[in-house]
Each structure stands twice: as structure tokens, then as C-alpha cells.
Amino acid sequence: MRSNQLSGRRKGYDVLMRSLMILCSGLTAALVLFLLVYVLSKGLPNVTWEMLSTSPSYLTKRVGLLPDILNTIYIVLATLVMVLPLGVGAAIYLTEYASNKKLVAVIEYAAETLSGIPSIIYGLVGMLIFSNNIGTSLMAGAMTLVIMNLPTIMRSTQESLKTVPQSYREGAFGLGAGKWRVVRTVVLPGCVDGVITGCILTVGRILGESAALLFTAGFAHALNGVWEGLWSPGATLTVALYVYAKDQGEFEVAFAAAAILMLLTLLINLSAALVQKHFAKRRSL
């Protein structure tokens, strides 16, 4: 009934906007689907066990991705080990200790700024600060990534600290616990979910990072153990993809790497969603 009373112009507006919205959403969905199907169908057939388990060799014209996969794992671990204490500590300072509002605003603005800086600038500054001092190495890359991911860990920890009820802290204080004890026994266990979410996001960002690593960690494909690997240059999967595609024209390997990265991205997104769901459920109980 009601729609019959609408003037033609209003009806036209309604139909136009509705179809535009559906069209644009459809376009977005189609884009995601296309990227997923295209990369996986082009890349997965090229992924072989030999590729995953060997290092490249010019003699046998073999292109192995194993060193790049290992480098990615090393750099993820090194970054997390360094960024976690820093980020969680900063978040604890902001929510538990800081009393000066201006200082909090300055710190938060700085974190905001860090998350807006493009990775190529991180790469450049990381090269100046770290690579020029300790040499182009996975460690220099990891240190660069630490600065880059500090805001991510900070923010997600802060979010979950805010959900720890104030009464818990007051209860602990009332029982005579000191500040540090309250932080250690009440606050820290409460922010586990934020830390886990932050870790997943960070791993995702490191997997996708290339510009910040190109000049800090280099692009070698040597097969190394953890400790040796950290102090020598090495390409992660993304950097390897770039080098294979852009400089060497080895598109089959590049697509294989892209497919692996796509699957890892899917995995990361899924686990982030699951973790969030899990903790949301537990919190509502």
C-alpha cells in the first residue's frame, strides 16, 4: 500500500540507490572471489613437495622455497619475541599506571602515527638504524617489524584490558596486594585474549610485508638454522615472490608462493575470527 503512494521521483531514488548498493557489494564480492580462485588455481598446481622441501639450485635449475618459508618463520618468531613484552608493557602502562592525561594522549598519538607510516619508510629507516649497524639480516628486518607492529599489539592489549572489571582490581587492592602484584595476578591474565588477537594480526602483517624487509633483511635464499639464519640476510616468502616475479620472471614459482600466502592469509583470518568468537562467548558467560 505505502509504496503505491510514493511519488515517481522518490520511487526512482529508492530503486537507483538500492541497485547501486547491490551492484557495488556484488562487485566487491566478485573481486574477492576472483582473486581467491585465480591465485589458487594458478598457484596450487605449481606447489610440489620438492619445491617446499628444497632450496634453489642453479645447477639443477631447481627452485625451492624452503629457505624462504623458514626465513618467514624465523622472522615471525623473532619479531613476536621482541614486540610482545614491549607492546603489552606499553598497554599496561597506559591503562594501569598512567595518571597524566596529556602523556597518555601523546603516547596514543605516537602509536597512531606509527600505524600510519608506510612500510617503505620503515624499510628505509630500518636500513639506516639497524642494517647499517648489525648488517643486512633477518634480525635487522625483525627489529624494523617490531616498531611497525608495536601499535597493533598495544591496541589489542589495551582493548582487552579495558574489559577487565574495575572491581577485580579493587578487590585485589583491598586484600592488600601491591600494584605490581595486581598487575601480575589480576590484570595480565585478563588480557590474554587481546594478546592472542594482537599476535595473530601481527603474524598476518609480517607474512604480507615486503617493502620494509627488502632493504633490511635482503633477499638471499640460503638454507640456515634459526640462530645462524637470524644473523644472515634472507628473503621471506613475500620478498621471494617479488624477486621471482619482478626481477627473474619466474612466474610459476611466484604464483606458487602467492598461493601459499593466500592460504596462510585465509588461515590467519579464520583463526582471528575464531579466537574473537571464543573469547566473546567466554566473556558473556
Added chain:
Amino acid sequence: MKQSVKSEAYAQQRMKSKQRMERIIHGVFLLLGLITVGCVLLITLYLVISGLPAIVEIGPVDFFLGQEWAPTAGEPSYGILPFILSSVAGTAGAILLGVPIGFMTAVFLSKMAPSRLKDVMEGAVSLLAGIPSVVYGLVGMMVLVPGIRKLFNVPDGASLLAAIVVLTVMILPSIIKMSVTALDAVPREYEDASLALGATAVETYFRVSVPAARSGIAAAVVLGVGRAIGEAMAVMMVAGNAPNMPGLFESVRFLTTAVASEMAYSSGLQRQALFSIALVLFLFIMLINATLNFFLKREKE
């Protein structure tokens, strides 16, 4: 009696050492809190120190307004105007294409879509955000560049247009996510009031919900600008990388790719000039960040 005095002194001493420990721990956390500030200062300092000398040596006018970048020529010239204009043109193009698509998708997801569809679509958008930029670059190289060459009949598809399309896709998730958050936060009563007054659902979305969420949507656009202007690798793979003045089918170099493409082998003044380009990019980003913060603050209020 003596016993209790002794234990009281002991308790006092324990209290004191406990207090000292608390103070030390407070100091440690303060230090951790200040790390972000330190990092920002360090980055700024390094960029200014390594970026300024070349600008001074080349001369600001020649550097910013020079139209030719030829650092290895017999008579080298270091004009970065092509990079600045290409970056601006590429970003503007991506915003022009990406904002309407992202905005419409966001309104659909926030207001119209059934919750299950919304969940699936938000997952898809998150995936889009998580795909590494080199993968975008690779797909652009293999699909977009040849596509543009054939479609527009130009000698090489690696061009500003290819960069714009890739950047459009890359900024979509930022725009959609942030706009959806802003639109979801619009109070239900506003919409109910509008519906009760006889507006149709669609009129309510666009004339009530969208204006109410405008600061958040503006922030989403600014975030998109920041993403687009800062992207290096994907642009490097599809834009052709020649230091031309921007044109839709021209092979171009952005500020980001100008830094990335010569860093590996440059030295002397050329290397210093690359740091100057990074400094210019950094200033652009700081400006964008300030704008973003302005809108975010307004959104919070």
C-alpha cells in the same frame, strides 16, 4: 616487648623495599609506554637528518619543481615533481573509484544485508585486507597490465591506470570496514524516527544514517588516501616505473617507488636525494595522519 619492636622495624623495612620495588616497576612500565614516542622521534630525526642535505644541495626549487629525474646522466638533474604528481594522481584516481564502491558496499552491509550475509561479506573484506601487496602486484602484472594493453591498444599496459586499479582494490577494505563501523554506531532511534515520519528505508539510510556517520566515513576516506599514497610494492610491479609526468597510459613512478627502485644500487647525492624523497613522503603522511585524527576525534564526540 623487645620482640615486637624488632618485628615492627622488620615490617617497616620490608614495606620500604616493597615500595622501592613498586617504584622501579612503575619506572619500567613508563619506559615501555614511552617507546612509541621514542620511535616516532627517532624516525623523524633520521629522515630529516638524512633527507635535508640533498634538498639543500640540489636547491628546493630544482628539487620540488624540477620536471626531470636523471641522477645518472652526464649532467644529473634531480626533479621530483613527476613523482609527487604521479603519487597525487594515482591516489586521487584510486579514491575516485574506490570511495563510491566502498561507500555503497558499506551502507549495504551495515543497513540492508541480512546478518549472515554481512558476516560472510565482512570475512571476505578482511581477506581482501590481508592479501599481501605483492600478491596484488603479481595479479596486476599478469591480468591487468596485458588487459589494459589489449583493451586500449597501447604499447605497454604498465601504466598509471594499472596502478590506480590495483590501489582501488587495495584501499577498498579500509574504506568498507571503517565506514561500516561508523554506520553501525548510528543510534537506532534516529532511523526509527525517520521511518516513522514516512521516509522509505533507503531514504533513511542515505539522508539520516549517512549524515550521522559522516565523520567516520570521512575518516575512512582519509585512511584510504594514506594507504594509497604509501603503497610501494604493488605499484612498483604494475606502474612501469619510468620517471614520466603522469598520464593515464604513461609509465610512472610514485614517491614510494622512486625510493624503492633505486635504493639498492645508488650512492652519493643520488642516495641522499632518495632519502629526501622519503622525507617528502613522510611529510605527506604526517599531514594525512593529522587529518585522520581530526575526523576520528569528531566521530568520537
